[in-house]
Amino acid sequence: MPQNECLRVENLVVRYNDDLILDDISFSVDRGEIFIIMGGSGSGKTTLLRHMIGLETPASGHVYIRNTDIFNTDEQTFMNLLKKIGVLFQGSALIGSMTVGENVALPIIEHHQMDSRLIPVIVRMKLSMVGLACFEQHLPSEISGGMKKRAGLARAMALNPDILFLDEPSAGLDPSTAAGIDEMILHINQTTGTTIVIVTHDLDSIFTVSKRAILLDMKTKKIIAQGDPRILKNSHDNPEVRNFFMRKSVSSVLK
Amino acid sequence: MNSDPIDTCTFEIRPSAPGTATIFLHGDMVIDTAHDLIKKIRPEIRQHRFKNVLIDIAGVNRLDDYGVMVLSEIQNMTGVSENKFEIAGMRPDHQRIFDITDFDRSTLCPITHPPPPNIVVQAGEAAINALKGIVYFIAFIGAIAISVARVMKHPRSLRYGDIVMHMKTTGVDAVPIVGLISLMLGLIIAFVSSMQLKVYGANLYVANLVAVAMVQELGPIMTAIVVAGRSGSAYAAEISTMKISEEVDALYVMGFDPNLFLVLPRLIAAVLVVPVLTMFSNLFAIAGGAIIGAAMLDVAMDTYINQSISAIKLFELMWGLFKSSIFAALIALTGCLRGFQAKGGAASVGNATTSAVVTAIFLIILFDSMFAVIRIYWG
Numbered sequence: 001m002p003q004n005e006c007l008r009v010e011n012l013v014v015r016y017n018d019d020l021i022l023d024d025i026s027f028s029v030d031r032g033e034i035f036i037i038m039g040g041s042g043s044g045k046t047t048l049l050r051h052m053i054g055l056e057t058p059a060s061g062h063v064y065i066r067n068t069d070i071f072n073t074d075e076q077t078f079m080n081l082l083k084k085i086g087v088l089f090q091g092s093a094l095i096g097s098m099t100v101g102e103n104v105a106l107p108i109i110e111h112h113q114m115d116s117r118l119i120p121v122i123v124r125m126k127l128s129m130v131g132l133a134c135f136e137q138h139l140p141s142e143i144s145g146g147m148k149k150r151a152g153l154a155r156a157m158a159l160n161p162d163i164l165f166l167d168e169p170s171a172g173l174d175p176s177t178a179a180g181i182d183e184m185i186l187h188i189n190q191t192t193g194t195t196i197v198i199v200t201h202d203l204d205s206i207f208t209v210s211k212r213a214i215l216l217d218m219k220t221k222k223i224i225a226q227g228d229p230r231i232l233k234n235s236h237d238n239p240e241v242r243n244f245f246m247r248k249s250v251s252s253v254l255k
Numbered sequence: 256m257n258s259d260p261i262d263t264c265t266f267e268i269r270p271s272a273p274g275t276a277t278i279f280l281h282g283d284m285v286i287d288t289a290h291d292l293i294k295k296i297r298p299e300i301r302q303h304r305f306k307n308v309l310i311d312i313a314g315v316n317r318l319d320d321y322g323v324m325v326l327s328e329i330q331n332m333t334g335v336s337e338n339k340f341e342i343a344g345m346r347p348d349h350q351r352i353f354d355i356t357d358f359d360r361s362t363l364c365p366i367t368h369p370p371p372p373n374i375v376v377q378a379g380e381a382a383i384n385a386l387k388g389i390v391y392f393i394a395f396i397g398a399i400a401i402s403v404a405r406v407m408k409h410p411r412s413l414r415y416g417d418i419v420m421h422m423k424t425t426g427v428d429a430v431p432i433v434g435l436i437s438l439m440l441g442l443i444i445a446f447v448s449s450m451q452l453k454v455y456g457a458n459l460y461v462a463n464l465v466a467v468a469m470v471q472e473l474g475p476i477m478t479a480i481v482v483a484g485r486s487g488s489a490y491a492a493e494i495s496t497m498k499i500s501e502e503v504d505a506l507y508v509m510g511f512d513p514n515l516f517l518v519l520p521r522l523i524a525a526v527l528v529v530p531v532l533t534m535f536s537n538l539f540a541i542a543g544g545a546i547i548g549a550a551m552l553d554v555a556m557d558t559y560i561n562q563s564i565s566a567i568k569l570f571e572l573m574w575g576l577f578k579s580s581i582f583a584a585l586i587a588l589t590g591c592l593r594g595f596q597a598k599g600g601a602a603s604v605g606n607a608t609t610s611a612v613v614t615a616i617f618l619i620i621l622f623d624s625m626f627a628v629i630r631i632y633w634g
Contacts, residue, residue, distance in 0.1 A: 096599060096600020096601050096602055096603075097600065097601070097602035112286065112290070113290045114289075114290055115293065118293075118324060118328060121324050121327060121328070122320065122321065122324050124357075125320045125323065125324060125356040125357070126320065128355075128356055128357035129320070129355050129356060133357060137369070139599065139600075140600065141598070141599040141600055159286065160285070160286045160319050160320070160321065187355065188355075190351070191348075191351045191352060191355050192319065192352075
């Protein structure tokens with residue numbers, strides 16, 4: 001693995017029963033970059049993400065995080081690896097019975113030796129990073145969808161992970177809140193140097209945050225394009241790729 | 256952040272004038288070194304009494320928010336105020352971390368926990384909540400009555416398919432467990448009472464005891480408790496999940512009456528099948544008693560059954576079944592009510608379910624004692 005590579009997917013094939021979901025997916029993510037996995041609904045974006053963080057096992061293929069093959073390693077190594085990654089789930093997945101502050105403190109208390117007096121301080125800082133300072137005492141059910149996303153992001157970043165996986169961070173948010181999240185992602189990437197892998201189909205955030213992306217195809221289940229989204233948009237020779245970026249429907253390809 | 260090996264963080268305290276010191280920090284002040292650094296620096300700082308502190312972080316290579324937390328903790332430990340505490344040697348990348356974590360604000364604006372309310376406030380709150388609960392319950396009964404009236408007027412608005420489905424899950428599916436529990440209950444009553452009756456040579460009256468006890472009291476109560484545990488909890492869990500995922504609201508805006516859609520099918524199904532279950536319970540218990548009679552007391556099966564039949568009055572049997580249909584209504588209503596009261600997340604589903612079963616069992620016992628009092632005056 002080259003020096004500055006921190007995540008690699010090799011020939012990943014995913015099947016549910018006999019249905020092919022992902023076919024021969026290979027790519028790598030460099031340290032410190034923001035990498036985007038694009039694709040229409042049902043193209044297997046979230047499935048790919050769930051395999052990259054080891055929640056599901058593929059039919060064949062490998063995923064390497066920091067040189068460790070996550071499907072061929074012992075439990076302990078994998079658990080240690082999990083401390084080095086943070087995940088923001090699509091529905092935020094905040095624990096409903098705990099306050100926002102307790103949600104963020106949860107991984108810190110579990111995995112980091114620290115004076116219990118200092119936990120509120122670090123929680124406050126994490127929440128400040130996502131613009132939610134002073135919301136510690138709120139329950140997840142008492143805050144809006146955009147705030148839940150940000151609280152989920154704060155929890156994902158709690159242990160200062162090397163890699164952040166974000167599943168549709170701006171889905172279901174209004175354009176200005178979504179833009180705010182994009183800005184925050186860029187800011188976090190620049191200040192902390194965290195590698196960020198984003199699954200999304202939001203074109204605005206794709207162009208804002210990323211220099212490198214892959215596009216998954218719904219029909220062939222393979223990667224049909226990869227590279228800088230700005231270049232793909234204008235000059236890719238596959239019309240389906242251009243259509244994805246131009247927001248044209250699939251049927252217009254046929255005309 | 257990168258995965259290069261992390262250096263430990265070292266410190267050096269240089270007093271420059273009385274009460275004034277400069278603290279030099281070197282190495283990486285990050286998540287992995289923060290805990291050690293605080294542990295080591297605390298006793299050193301406690302030794303001195305500072306009035307002015309200057310922290311030099313020019314030697315700090317990597318800094319993250321945990322490092323910033325260490326700095327704010329050092330400030331706390333020295334006990335000096337904001338303006339006497341300075342940080343020097345800050346590089347642009349350090350400054351960015353300070354900005355993103357709101358370092359100044361997090362030290363200025365203290366983290367407060369609201370004090371727990373005192374006992375009078377707590378008692379008052381509990382009383383108000385209890386009152387609200389009663390009002391809500393009465394309003395709920397009223398709403399159900401309105402829905403029933405609506406069904407009388409438009410019988411086609413009732414969902415008959417749902418009633419049949421709930422009759423199956425609440426009634427038919429419960430027959431094995433109700434039967435098993437009642438059979439064993441019959442065995443126990445017959446066995447225990449035979450110990451006493453044997454003394455008087457009144458073995459045959461075991462049949463009377465089992466039949467009367469089951470038909471009048473234990474059959475309805477046992478069945479109701481099993482149904483409360485099986486189905487009351489299921490009603491509460493299903494409706495509360497629908498409530499928190501806005502499905503109940505969706506029904507409402509589509510023009511359905513949620514009570515008519517969700518409560519009435521369950522209520523009607525329960526009121527119809529629980530008395531039938533009670534009948535099964537009575538029969539199985541008498542069968543259990545008969546087993547003991549035949550096996551241990553030398554009472555022939557046919558004698559036992561004849562004795563049981565002669566012991567049961569039709570009115571008592573009907574009264575028992577009437578009670579069990581009232582219990583069924585209580586179970587269905589509390590299950591649905593607790594479901595509708597749920598709000599928030601997954602925990603509220605659990606609370607609604609627990610509360611539905613506890614409330615239902617309490618009301619069953621309460622109503623049963625009320626029925627007992629009624630019978631005393633009725634004769």
